[in-house]
Structures are given as structure tokens and as C-alpha cells.
Amino acid sequence: MIKHLTFAFVLSACSIALAQAAEDAPAARTFHFGPLQVTALHDKTNDIPDDGKVFGANVGPEAVAGVLAAAGAPTDKVSLDVDALLVQDGKKTILIDTGLGPNVQGLLLQSLAQAGVAPEQITDVLITHVHGDHIGGLVTAQGTQAFPKAVVKISKPDWQWLQGQANMAALIKVITPQVKTFAPGDKVAPGINSVPLKGHTPGHVGYQIVSGQSRLLDVGDLVHSSIVSLAQPEWAITFDDDRDEGIATRRAELKKLADSHETIFAPHFPFPGIGQIQAEGDHFIWVPAK
Numbered sequence: 280m281i282k283h284l285t286f287a288f289v290l291s292a293c294s295i296a297l298a299q300a301a302e303d304a305p306a307a308r309t310f311h312f313g314p315l316q317v318t319a320l321h322d323k324t325n326d327i328p329d330d331g332k333v334f335g336a337n338v339g340p341e342a343v344a345g346v347l348a349a350a351g352a353p354t355d356k357v358s359l360d361v362d363a364l365l366v367q368d369g370k371k372t373i374l375i376d377t378g379l380g381p382n383v384q385g386l387l388l389q390s391l392a393q394a395g396v397a398p399e400q401i402t403d404v405l406i407t408h409v410h411g412d413h414i415g416g417l418v419t420a421q422g423t424q425a426f427p428k429a430v431v432k433i434s435k436p437d438w439q440w441l442q443g444q445a446n447m448a449a450l451i452k453v454i455t456p457q458v459k460t461f462a463p464g465d466k467v468a469p470g471i472n473s474v475p476l477k478g479h480t481p482g483h484v485g486y487q488i489v490s491g492q493s494r495l496l497d498v499g500d501l502v503h504s505s506i507v508s509l510a511q512p513e514w515a516i517t518f519d520d521d522r523d524e525g526i527a528t529r530r531a532e533l534k535k536l537a538d539s540h541e542t543i544f545a546p547h548f549p550f551p552g553i554g555q556i557q558a559e560g561d562h563f564i565w566v567p568a569k
């Protein structure tokens with residue numbers, strides 16, 4: 280049950296978007312959220328082999344396969360979408376995360392075009408954290424700024440951490456003139472606050488969007504798989520920089536979200552990644568928005 284969000288979208292556009300997502304093609308799906316319009320934008324679908332290297336690093340692939348089988352999913356892989364969120368309030372056109380980038384088959388710019396928005400119209404880019412599947416799309420295939428009119432907001436701890444990553448040197452050079460840092464917890468735009476979510480990267484944040492009585496939280500990489508991360512939030516994921524802190528944050532935040540019934544956007548859940556967390560016994564399940 281979605282309490283805080285009014286969903287209204289053009290049915291024909293919706294069915295086209297769903298069909299395209301199944302083939303890993305560009306997709307955009309818009310929800311009206313108080314006076315705001317939020318649009319999920321598809322970038323890519325990635326399959327992570329169930330080999331114990333990423334999911335369930337502390338329990339092994341057989342345990343992960345058991346959880347996948349119980350959910351009726353293939354057991355040899357964990358399928359993760361990479362999506363981003365567009366927020367439009369009539370004045371600002373804000374993009375939260377940018378996908379992998381066109382050089383690794385990211386489709387975000389095509390999805391943005393489906394939403395009727397040109398890259399030059401983006402006023403602010405908010406980054407949840409500086410992993411490649413969230414910042415790769417800050418540059419074009421030609422290596423120029425993908426959103427040339429935008430200020431790019433990155434938490435100070437993550438921006439500092441990124442400076443030490445030699446393989447990101449070219450991207451850092453291109454985006455540096457656009458970057459404005461903030462402290463996790465700061466307000467970053469009208470009606471949008473950053474929310475520290477510790478464990479994934481040094482400055483990983485979610486973004487709390489408030490519109491009238493409605494609230495929506497972009498959870499960043501608090502969770503990855505809509506199946507495994509919710510069924511077993513205490514299983515380590517190697518993507519977390521500090522695995523123990525990641526587990527503690529995941530458990531605590533999922534409990535809060537299940538209690539509040541707050542609507543979330545989860546960039547790695549199945550497109551469009553908007554819905555709610557529901558408690559079920561000692562774990563959680565995903566309730567996608569209809």
C-alpha cells in the first residue's frame with residue numbers, strides 16, 4: 280500500500296517503458312509526487328554471478344541460491360538494475376546519480392531523452408556516492424561534461440576518497456569545475472536533504488525529498504538486490520567499503536522504512552525501483568509501486 284505518493288502516469292507510455300526495460304533498452308517512468316514530478320530513468324541491467332564474490336560473501340553461494348530459489352528467481356546470478364532519478368519542481372531539473380556512462384553501454388542519456396529532457400536542462404546532479412555505476416555518466420562518450428550547465432554535488436568525504444583513485448583521474452579532471460561538496464546531512468537543494476548512510480563508501484548518502492506531506496527517499500546503495508538484500512540484510516556485500524557498518528546501517532534503516540511505510544527509490548532494484556519496504560518476520564520484502 281502506497282500511502283504518501285500519488286501515482287499518475289500515462290498508461291501507454293508506461294506499458295512501452297516496461298516492455299523496453301525487459302530488453303534492457305532505454306526507459307523512463309514518471310510519478311507525480313505532490314507538486315513534484317519524479318522520473319525513474321533506466322541505465323543498464325547487470326547480472327552478478329552467484330559465486331560468493333559479491334553477494335553473501337560471509338555465507339557462500341549455496342545460501343544465496345537458496346534465497347533466490349525461494350523468491351522464484353534464477354539461482355546462478357543476482358540481477359541488478361542500474362537506474363537514476365530525475366526530480367522536476369518547475370524551476371530546477373535535478374538528476375540523482377548518472378549511471379555507468381555511455382562507454383560501458385549505459386543508456387541513461389537515451390532514457391532522459393524519452394523523458395523529454397535534454398542534458399543541458401539539468402541544473403543539479405546529486406551523487407549518492409562515487410562508485411562508477413553512479414558517476415560514470417557524468418562524462419559523455421567523448422569524455423566531455425555530460426551535463427554542462429549543472430552543478431554536481433558530491434559529499435566531501437566521497438570527493439576526497441575519489442581523488443585517490445587513479446583510474447578515475449580523467450573523469451575527475453573533467454568534472455572538477457562543476458563539483459560542489461557538502462557534508463552528509465546537509466540540505467542540497469530546495470526540499471532535498473542528504474542523509475548519511477554509513478558503510479558503503481566514506482561519504483555515502485541517500486536523498487530525502489520532501490514535497491508537501493509526501494516524502495520519498497532515494498536510498499542509494501543501502502540495498503542492492505530486492506531479493507537478497509531484504510531477505511538477508513545481515514549478509515555482507517563486497518561492494519560495501521566497511522562491511523560491518525554496511526550491515527548495521529542496512530538493518531537499522533530497513534526497520535525504519537518498514538515502520539514508516541515511506542516510499543523509496545532504490546537505484547539497483549527492478550526498474551522503476553519505486554515502492555516500499557515491508558517487514559515480514561525477521562526480514563523484509565519489496566513492495567513495488569503499481
Ligand SMILES: [Zn+2]
Binds near residue numbers: 412413
Ligand atoms: Zn551502485
